[in-house]
Amino acid sequence: MLGKILYLVIVLGLGTFLTRKAIPWILVTLGRLLGFRMKATPITKKRLLRFKSIKRGYWSFLGISILFVSSLFLELIVNEKPLYIRYKEQTAYPALRDWLSLWVPFNSISTFTPKNKFGQAGKSGVDFPFFAACLKDPSLLLPKIEEAKKKLERVEKRFKRLSPPKESDSQFKKDRFKLRKKAVLVKKRQLETLLEAKQSFEKGEASILQTLYPWSPTSFRTDLHKNPPNAPSLKMGVPLGTTPGGRDILTLLLYGFRISLGFAIVVAGIGYLIGIIVGGLQGYYGGWVDILSQRFVEIWGSIPFLFMIMIIASMMPPTFMILALLLIILRSWLGITFYIRGEFYREKSKDYVQAAIASGVSDWSIITKHILPNSLVPVVTFAPFGIVAFISSLVSLDYLGFGLPPGTPSWGGLIRLGLENLKFHPYMIIVPVTALCATLFAVVMVGEAVREAFDPKVFSRLR
Amino acid sequence: MDKELQRPLLEVRNLRTYFQVEGQTAKAVDGVSFEIRENEVFGLVGESGSGKSVTSLSILRLIPNPPGDIVGGSIHFRGTNLLDLSWDEMRKIRGNRISMIFQEPMTALNPVFTIGFQLVETIRLHTGCDKTEARVKAAEMLSLVGIPDATKRLEDYPHQFSGGMRQRAMIAMALSLQPNLLIADEPTTALDVTIQAQILDLMVGLQKETDGASMLLITHDLAVVAETCQRVAVMYGGKIQEISPVIPLFEDPLHPYTKGLLMSLPHPDRGKVNRLPTIPGIVPSILNMPKGCKFAERCPDRFERCDLEEPELREIQPGRFCRCHLHDEEGV
């Protein structure tokens, strides 16, 4: 227990370090490499200070970003696969492999750990929960051994009934003999494996280091000895219950958090990038470019995008990237262009830009050095609300069944399950809805604080 | 009669208006005292941030609260202290007895109501006359301030007027009730140079026509002061540095700051100069005023005492006041 708490503290600490130091450093360095002057102007500093002074927003921001950054390591925290497993001379790091295969691009890291190397009979992946259970109590293997013995007896009996085929016998008889012989061998090996496993477990030749919460969104809670769904129960070790299919809701929720927020960040990030480019071109060059693209934006904006995505999704089941792409193309770049266009328009007419143009500075460096830094205020103030909107969009699509492919842990999917079980299993709706609302509310708080910091409403009353 | 003349129309004593800015107190107006006599044009001069606008707003108690507040002093208008009045009594003074013209004619009029509506509203509020009467009066005022075709233009919205015309409409609104005191807060700053002179002439002309009307003219433009005012107060750092009749002020400025301001004006007598002299340095931050004389940091005649204690505003010559240690008999 102490170890687990320590582990959680280390993970969250790492997340905090990454959020507060490493990621800002990376962003600043990246910006410098791209040729932006990454030094905060006094105004920006003042705004940052003001943002920090708005406690509810600042703490929401820290909380959400630390949770999100930590969730990037989710495979190492919440995973059915253990961090480390040893059986005799075999060792493996399955959780680490999972994590690496997710984050190392163009890799060919196998996430498969075969059963037969870890004292379990069969060719599929290791049943880690069972491995862990047996390690604690090797007698759990006894029923399996009994079963294996019985099976062996049966196949042996069937094999003994046959006499070895002669040359003249039909192909069928030859094959049958071969098959039964092989069956006997397989069962024998299974029994041997089990006996060996029991022995090794008793002798302490095996060990396993499980993650903090050793269940995956794909695993079924077979350990509960009760037909799913299971209501939340700390005593049973299912803090948030299971779905009717027997999957663990806590793991679905955590992985769903990462997917939802990651999706929203990707959509908002790329969309705003496009929006800045389009809006910038409109505002900077003006004229017919502006008029034509304004019309286009208006027309494009009147497409009911959720409906459109649903129609496309009904034709081809989308993946994470396709869904993100659709949302980016159809929606996320639109809102911001309007504001960026306005900002560019305003900044361009200012004297300092006119002076730069007059002295022959190139368009590109006028835009990146002078105008852009001054017109990013709407981007910063809109981003949190955009993220709220995109999280909601993804949840809505999943809820309607036209979102991420089935089997992906998603909040919308959980909420739909909740609707189906509204009458008898209220926890199934309360749990995901609480998570969703808490997340969205925190992001809204961040947005409100950012807006307040960047554009404080002066309130004064005359009489 | 004699006594009436002596008693000033407006008497501001030790006015202090502070603002709360990010947890700090900004003393925008800190102990300002002056008086405006009947039939007088009184000028209030200073750089931006010197507190002259806040002074004028304080007289009408139009200080936005929060963040600002009039924390002390008195403003006696014809013997009644405006700061003691209730909001309702204050309302009856505003527009009626004291009216005001603002710096930005572009935004000072409500964009969604016609000029006529806004004029009529003012007239009816204080005179209680009916709509048609008020309209006639409004048209009269508009043509008085030099807007042709006045009756028709009552139907126009502010955006249909040019900047100069809007300011004329503002003047019409301010003068429509024949106030005793007209406060003009940089009325010409936002206008074209050619129109500035017209507007100024118009205001001074109307003020002279109206019997017993005085004007408080706030400006940073010394030329405007020389042309229009009888007496002038020079403000710096939320305090009045010098009060003087206009001619002696220009001939023999007492305060080093006033001297600096006058030096920075082009002057025909001085012959050809390559560059106009400027006052070195910048206005100190309102949140971080020096302890001693507010002008000490930029003053060419600064000496030790200037940093230690703030001089008093004292009468140096009859009718001329100055806040400077140089004129302190004991000090020098």
Add this chain to the structure above:
Amino acid sequence: MVSYFLRRLLLVPLTFIIITFMVYAVFRLTPGGPIERAEMMLQQAQSSEGGGGVAAGLGEQSGLTKEQKEKLLKHFHLDRSIPIGYLIWLGLWPDAQKDDSFSGILEGDFGKSYRYNDPVISTITSKFPVSIYFGLIGYLASWVVCIPLGIFKALKHRSMFDTVTSFIVFLGYSIPGFVAALLLLLFFATDNFGMNWFPLGDFRSENWDKMWAAGNIWWCIKDQVAHTIIPLIGYMLASFAAMTILMKNSLLDNLGADYVRTAFAKGLPERRVIFLHALRNSLIPICVGIGNAIGLIFAGSFLIEKTCNIDGMGLLGYTSLLERDYPILLGLLAFGVMLRLVGNILSDIILALVDPRVRFQ
């Protein structure tokens, strides 16, 4: 000004054509979409006899039956190039072989639904009353609640009242409408918490018409209201929050404006300054939202109508999606686009009416 709006209205058909063309192209070009699969099937069938099996296999993946695919082929005229197919779909191409299953969308009925075999347009319009009912009531309700609330919050800025209501408003903003409806259903329409006060869904009770005919009006009203409250909250939650904040910020901005100071300097009473001068200006952005709201009523209704099982346009769209009823889907899409375009123009007209500064050239 009139000519400006006439020109804008003339732009509507053009925009409509651009959008429907885009939609048509999307339907035809989506990789792996039903059209592409159907096209493949067409080619396979032409080139070899054995190709049908492959195409059938592909068909299973896309979730379309063979029958649906044939209808698709017919509906989209896949044997023609995209522009011509589009013109046929519109009903503008002269040589299109017409049959009773489809006539071009410009001929008035948008084609026929696969499911009901009814004209698309009448299927859609039959859902109007429900959508308009919720849209109208919801919008009126949000005006009645949000405007006074926003004004009060602006006048009491940074007071206890403001902080508490802001918290509620932001909570409302962060909960998607359908989720809120779901929670309300959970708490007040099931037995889980002993507060089973509202029906679990539907627009009305099943025997409503019977009761109405029987003259049991009081029961009918009560039934209708009970069925309305939860979906209505779901429909309007987001705009409630947005409108309140908009009203508050707009009024705050205007209270700090120069003309308010002028009004005070003229000696106007505070009430007149706030409720005439400042309020008149701050209502402008609210009024302009009316036009946009028309489009939004349609956009947000899938979720809430699915959640509360209300038979409006949203549910029609949803079930059509499940049934792959493409004529209805295209009809709804075209309809949604039109609604928004008209809404945009309506917004402009309203803006011109309420803001004298606005002059359209």
